[in-house]
Amino acid sequence: MPSIRAPATKKATTLTVAVKCRPLTEKERGRDIVRVNNNKEVVVLDPDLSKDYLDRIQNRTKERRYTFDYAFAPDSKNADVYERSISSTISGVVHGLNATVFAYGSTGSGKTYTMVGTEGDPGLMVLSLHTIFDFIKNDKSSDVFEVTCSYLEVYNEVIYDLLEKSSGHLELREDPEQGIIVAGLRCIKVNSADKILELLNVGNSRRKTDNTDANETSSRSHAVLEITVLRKQKRKYRSQVIRGKLALVDLAGSERASETNNGGQKLRDGANINRSLLALANCINALGKQHKKGLAYVPYRNSKLTRILKVGLSGNSQTVMIATISPADNQYHHTVNTLKYADRAKEIKTHIQKNIGTVDTHVSDYQRMIDSLQTEVSQLKTQLAEKETQLNTKPTERPVDDELSWLNTLSQETSENVQERINLQKAVFELEETNLRNRTELQHLDDGIAKQQAIENDGTVVQALLLRRQLVLDNIRDNDETGVIYQKEIEANEKRRCQLQEMIDEAISNNANKTYLRILSQYRLLGMTNTELQFEMAMRDQVIHNQRETQRNLWKLLMGLGLDEKQLLKLAAKQGITIEDWTMTPQLGLKDSRKTGHERSSHVPQSYANPSRTPPQNQEYGDSAHTYCREEHHSSYYFMSHNSPSTYMRLTRSSENWLGHGPSYSQKDEWNKISPGGTSCSEDPLRGQMMNRNSPTTPVNCKSIFPQPSVINVSRAKTNLSQAGSSPV
Numbered sequence: 001m002p003s004i005r006a007p008a009t010k011k012a013t014t015l016t017v018a019v020k021c022r023p024l025t026e027k028e029r030g031r032d033i034v035r036v037n038n039n040k041e042v043v044v045l046d047p048d049l050s051k052d053y054l055d056r057i058q059n060r061t062k063e064r065r066y067t068f069d070y071a072f073a074p075d076s077k078n079a080d081v082y083e084r085s086i087s088s089t090i091s092g093v094v095h096g097l098n099a100t101v102f103a104y105g106s107t108g109s110g111k112t113y114t115m116v117g118t119e120g121d122p123g124l125m126v127l128s129l130h131t132i133f134d135f136i137k138n139d140k141s142s143d144v145f146e147v148t149c150s151y152l153e154v155y156n157e158v159i160y161d162l163l164e165k166s167s168g169h170l171e172l173r174e175d176p177e178q179g180i181i182v183a184g185l186r187c188i189k190v191n192s193a194d195k196i197l198e199l200l201n202v203g204n205s206r207r208k209t210d211n212t213d214a215n216e217t218s219s220r221s222h223a224v225l226e227i228t229v230l231r232k233q234k235r236k237y238r239s240q241v242i243r244g245k246l247a248l249v250d251l252a253g254s255e256r257a258s259e260t261n262n263g264g265q266k267l268r269d270g271a272n273i274n275r276s277l278l279a280l281a282n283c284i285n286a287l288g289k290q291h292k293k294g295l296a297y298v299p300y301r302n303s304k305l306t307r308i309l310k311v312g313l314s315g316n317s318q319t320v321m322i323a324t325i326s327p328a329d330n331q332y333h334h335t336v337n338t339l340k341y342a343d344r345a346k347e348i349k350t351h352i353q354k355n356i357g358t359v360d361t362h363v364s365d366y367q368r369m370i371d372s373l374q375t376e377v378s379q380l381k382t383q384l385a386e387k388e389t390q391l392n393t394k395p396t397e398r399p400v401d402d403e404l405s406w407l408n409t410l411s412q413e414t415s416e417n418v419q420e421r422i423n424l425q426k427a428v429f430e431l432e433e434t435n436l437r438n439r440t441e442l443q444h445l446d447d448g449i450a451k452q453q454a455i456e457n458d459g460t461v462v463q464a465l466l467l468r469r470q471l472v473l474d475n476i477r478d479n480d481e482t483g484v485i486y487q488k489e490i491e492a493n494e495k496r497r498c499q500l501q502e503m504i505d506e507a508i509s510n511n512a513n514k515t516y517l518r519i520l521s522q523y524r525l526l527g528m529t530n531t532e533l534q535f536e537m538a539m540r541d542q543v544i545h546n547q548r549e550t551q552r553n554l555w556k557l558l559m560g561l562g563l564d565e566k567q568l569l570k571l572a573a574k575q576g577i578t579i580e581d582w583t584m585t586p587q588l589g590l591k592d593s594r595k596t597g598h599e600r601s602s603h604v605p606q607s608y609a610n611p612s613r614t615p616p617q618n619q620e621y622g623d624s625a626h627t628y629c630r631e632e633h634h635s636s637y638y639f640m641s642h643n644s645p646s647t648y649m650r651l652t653r654s655s656e657n658w659l660g661h662g663p664s665y666s667q668k669d670e671w672n673k674i675s676p677g678g679t680s681c682s683e684d685p686l687r688g689q690m691m692n693r694n695s696p697t698t699p700v701n702c703k704s705i706f707p708q709p710s711v712i713n714v715s716r717a718k719t720n721l722s723q724a725g726s727s728p729v
């Protein structure tokens, strides 16, 4: 019997921001200039004591005041921070929700102290782990839990596994289900908090730290501890798996070269740390701006750190930012800077939903292909490394030093060139996707303005719409400017690629180290094929996304009919359909950490089956009018407006398919697409593929049937890609 699953509810939530001020350390002889009021307000006094009364009342003081969800004075313990600001978030992880906690602040402000802590004052990582295992221990259901953990660091834009003794460089990969993941990262099964703490200690001892003027044990890398809780539930028809993830992030501290007195490697580390923190700050800026201005492009791709934090910043995650500050007067600028970003982060919205899969959920074919390609790429990399060692050790084969270093440079540059290309190309697609949405909104606004002008007397609504229109136009312009920069970078990358290819070709024809060069060529080629496949997958993601959206809409429609649960189940049974997860659907079981006391129990109602209850609101299903949940199609660049009239068209058509009537060809042109080869096609929601209309079991190449603007983008991208990767170098 076919079955449909009630959609997992989405809940829009804002980032929780807590500020923690550390005590003055013994070494610091300065003045304490930070005051915390009512556990919410942070006041930073003007460090310049010489300012007189007149300056102050004429507002010439540099005193600053900010309000946050929570603020903690220097005498607070880590346990206070934990209890008040994140404990409720952590408990959601056992119920299939994602959570991210990250500490942000300048060097020496207390991030590591807050996240890791000491024996007498255990940090948030330690306290969270205890909560998770306590929950599991006290769980009375028959569910089976499996907890795994990974621990990585990003140092100088390279990812290392902290749970591996001598970890190599790890790569980031985009997974349609899980978002960004780190390929090859070790995930260890654990059954107690103590075991994870042991691993945490081992990992911390491997972390890159250094003694700087600002901090004796300054972390020079960003560390991410990720705990995954799998909960297997036996259901009537099949097993269900709920997966919750908790990411705890200890960032490296921003610093000023002039203050740290660093030189050489330390200076370079500092520059890299600042670069990735700047990328994070830019993302926070853009996300904060989005709240006011709609769809601004968020440059996640500018650093590994921001790509790793992407889900925590805007996707399916309940996120807490702990901004750490020092109370010392000589840290005034750092403190105010941190507070400014924290203030902006308050505006960031994420969308949380349970991660539910079934045991028989199969990995898509595309994903398998990409996985195997990536394994091949990583094997080739190992071969390359081995070859390099041989070249170093075998005296008979050893080429002259010049050749060796030339080959090393070539290999390094080839690898960087491929990675850069992949990143740039995807960034351009994401940018185009953002602007496509902006243009759709612009179109709606123009229609709205025209309609409103015809009926309105005082023009207030028109004014508001015009204001919004201007903001959207600004966004489009900003994004276009960024796009031009990316295009130039792609051209430069392409030029470099040609140069590298020529160098390798020449070397092969000159009989240089052939095997090595062939491996290098192969590596390049596979890197590019990999990119192509990822794009194909992005298209597929979009089809899946649209299916989900249609299902969501169908569900909404069902709920809106006012039938009770029994009637609906009966109706479904008549059609031979089982409805799964009925009671679980509207329940996220999550508290809004921003509220306190009795206000906190903002649960979504248990069931909408009772007609007297409120039908689902937009927000609970992801604000369908203006909120676009990127986690569902994070790598996609096709967009169909959520609030356009076509939503209903899609629903009608798809519902017919769902009920087994087969596709209807009488719908609008939008759904009657013609591939360039002249084949008419329609989308099969069950297969998630476009099918040839004349032969409904024959899939049609997806890229040919999407709406016009996207088709243009893809062909251009495809051309670029084939130019870049079709011929082995």
Ligand SMILES: Nc1ncnc2c1ncn2[C@@H]1O[C@H](COP(=O)(O)OP(=O)(O)OP(=O)(O)O)[C@@H](O)[C@H]1O
Pocket (backbone or CB within 6 Å): 021, 022, 023, 025, 074, 105, 106, 107, 108, 109, 110, 111, 112, 113, 114, 215, 217, 218, 219, 220, 251, 252, 253, 254, 324
């Ligand atoms: N709440 C606190 N109570 C007591 N000491 C603290 C507290 N927070 C931080 N410290 C002390 O301040 C110093 C700097 O803290 P920490 O190493 O955690 O800073 P950080 O922000 O992680 O720095 P970096 O970015 O350089 O790694 C340490 O000596 C730490 O013990």
